Amino acid sequence: MLKYTVDHEWLRAEGDEIVVGITKHASEQLGDVVFIELPEEGREVEAEEEVVVIESVKAASDITAPVAGVITAVNSDLADNPGNVNDDPMTAWFFRIKPASLDVLDSFMDEAAYGELIG
Amino acid sequence: MAEELRRTGLYDLHVAQGARMVPFAGWEMPVQYPMGVMAEHLHTRDKAGLFDVSHMGQVLVHPLDGDLDSAGAALETVIAAAVLGLPEGRQRYGLFTNDRGGILDDLMFANRGDHYLLVVNAACAEQDIAFLQGLSGVEVTPVTDRGLIALQGPKAAEVLARLLPAAAEMRFMDSRSLDWNGVDLWLSRSGYTGEDGFEISVPNDCLATFAQALLDHDEVAPIGLGARDSLRLEAGMPLYGHDMTGDVTPSAAGLGWAISKARRADGARKGGFPGAATVLAELADGVSHTRRGLRPEGRAPIREGVQIFAEAEGGVPIGDVSSGSFGPSVGGPIAMARIPVDLADGATVFAELRGKRMPVTVTALPFITPSYKR
16 A cells, blocks of 8 residues: 655555655656656665655755665666656656664555645 | 735736746746646747746837937947947847946847837846936836737747738847737747747737737647746856846856947947946956856756866865756756856866766857757
8 A cells, every 4th residue: 555755755565665756746846857866775764864866857856765774776767767757656666665664654644645735 | 925926918828728837026927837848848949839928028218309319329328238220120139237347137129210129037127127217318118018928939930920921021130010900019030049939029908819829820839937948048048147147247147249349448339338347348358257058967957056166076166057957958957157268168077966076068058059040
C-alpha cells in the first residue's frame, strides 16, 4: 500500500526497504524536470535530510529522506531521462531506503488523507 | 497588506486556456499553460506563440510645439540612444541611465509621425513615466486603454498576414498602424524570443477578440512567462532587474551597441544623458567585465546568483550568474554572467553549485541563431 508525505513523496514498502518517488501533483507543480542529482548508494541519512536535487525549467528543489536509514539503491536511469518524472511520476522512483523498521511507515498519510491535503 | 494585482484584458482568456496565474510586477500573469514551459518554448521556435505582454508600459510622447524633433531632443536627455534621426515608421532599442551610468530601464521607442511610442518594462513603468513627465516641451501620456500582444515564431508572419495582409510587408523593427475590422492596431516587427514576430498594441475592448482570432489558427498556441524567459535567455537578451540594474552600465551589460555613434564621444550629439561621462569613457576605453554566455558541461542548470571562479579550487569569484536556466532548444543548461572580457570564447571557468565547482564554457551570445526579417 502506498503512503504519502507532506512533501509530496510517495512511499512503497518492498521487503525491508522503502521505494521513494514524487506524486503526480508534485511533478505538475515542478513543471518540466530537466536535471536530477541522486544520492550515493550506501549513504546513511537522517529523516528530513536533503538527498535529491531536482531541477525543473523553472527552479531547483530538494527531495528529503522521508525516514532515517541507508540508501540502498538509486534509479540512475532518471539522471539520463529526468523527464520521466513528468511522464510517469508513480513509476519514476528516485531511491530505495532501508530504515531500522518499516513501522515508521505508519506515521504517513494514506491515499485518502493525501488526496485531502492537495484538495 | 499586499497591493491588489492588476489584470490584463486577456485574464479571462488565460483562465479559460487553463493557465497557471502568478503575480508578476504587480500584475496577475500566466506563467504557463497546460502544455508546459518546455513544450511552449519549442512550439514558439517551431510554429507561433501568442504572448500577453499587456503588463508592459506603453507611453506616448508628443512635442508641445508640434515639431517631433523637439520631443526627440527631450528624450535624448534621458535615453542613451539616438532618438533624433530615427525615421518615421521605425523602432529602436534604448536605455534609460542614471547619474552613475547604470541602467534604469531598457525600452523600445518608435517614431509614429507626430509622436513617439515608448514601450517600457512593467516593473519600471511608474518610475519611467514619472521622470518622462519631468521633461519640458513634451506631453507624456501613459496608454491605459490598450493591451499588448506578441506573436512570435517562424509562422507568426504567415498567420498574422491572414488577418492583416500588410503586416507581411513590414521589416524587422518597422512600426506602423494597421486597420483590423475598424480597429486601429499599432504593430512593430520585433520581440523578445530571437524569432521573427510582431508586437501588437490593441484597444482593450478588442484585445480578447483579436487574441482569439490569432489563437483560432492551428499554428498558434498561448505561451506563458516561463517560456518567455527561456526564449529570451537562449536569444541572449538581457532581462531588466537581473542582467542589468542601476549598478550595471551599458558596457558591463553588453549593451554598448545600443548607444549609436551620434551620442558617443566623437558624435554630433555626444553625451547629454545621465551618467554620460562614465558611459562614454567605458565605450572608448573598454570595461573589465561584461555580460557573456555560459554553458555548463553537465546537465545541472546554474541560476541567478551562482558564483563563477577561474579555477576548479580556491580563488575569489570572477562574477556571478545574472540569468540562468535550461534552454529547451539548446537542449542543455545555459546562463549569462558578467565575467572578465579577456576570457576567450571556449574558455573553461567554474560555477560553484551546492558546494561543488562545475566546469562551464564561456560561449558567444546568443545561444541560438535569431531569425529576424531584416
